[in-house]
Amino acid sequence: MVSTRTGEVMDYESAPGVPSDTGLPRYQPATGGPAVAVRGLWKKFGDKEAVAGIDLEIAAGSLAGLVGPNGAGKTTSLSMMTGLLRPDGGQVLVNGLDVWADPPAAKAIMGVVPAEVRLFERLSGEELLEYSGRLRGLPAAEARSRAAQLLNVLDLTEDANRLVADYSTGMRKKAALGCALIHNPSMLFLDEPLEGVDPVSADVIRRLLTRFVASGSTVLFSSHVMELVEQVCDHVSIIDKGKIVVSGTTDQVRGGKTLQRAFIDLVGPRAHDEEVLSWLGSSSS
Secondary structure (H helix, E strand, O other), X not given: OOOOOOOOOOOHHHOOOOOOOOOOOOOOOOOOOOOEEEEEEEEEEOOEEEEEEEEEEEOOOOEEEEEOOOOOOHHHHHHHHOOOOOOOEEEEEEOOEEOOOOHHHHHHOEEEEOOOOOOOOOOEHHHHHHHHHHXXXXXXXXXXXXXXXXXXXXXXXXXXXXXXXXXXXXXXHHHHHHHHHOOOOOEEEEEOOOOOOOHHXXXXXXXXXXXXXXXXXXXXXXXXXXXHHHHHOOEEEEEEOOEEEEEEEHHHHHOOOOHHXXXXXXHOOOOOOHHHHOOOOOOOO
């Protein structure tokens, strides 16, 4: 069970560099309820059981990590939680809203950055964020104002008028994050948000996520980079072979070890006997 984050909660809109309030209400979950509640989530592709009936709760105000080896079911799980992939069984509640019983209502309170970011490449960065804001129901002036502020915080102002097609991988990730945040969601889902991102851009994203969560909002992101999760997450869940192996605070999951060591101990070694590669490194005759 994931517990709520302790400490003073400040207003997200009052944080420096964050878009100001528009008077549009943000959906608030019932007091004490989890931001995300997953019950018996299950998905099968052919004969492969990708997600094997997982149960998971993420408390409101958490910066939570979902980690696992390649092919463990991270992306499949997040895709089902965000309404991108229909599950074969189970239920997903986001702030008390059933994602698959009422997709429009649930998606309205989410921000999502999938692993494979697909953006409108013939728009400039500024146009992309403004368009995302308008799609989310913001008035034109507010969408423009929020886009400018997010571009500044994400260090994209100098490239605001460049086409997204010319953006680097890191710039695309930051632009996608801006699109996910522009409507001020209460729940943010990120799938490998720093994969292929340079250290400077990664630091910008980490600081923005920390600020976002400090407001009382919630983030769940997947990663296989243990150092990143250990640095920024207050809660961690480890998934392996489609099942949640352990879930709790970062310190609980670590158990006095590094998160990477705890992860390896839990999911087990993956490499085959190195002796079968005895030829590797030998000079050819």
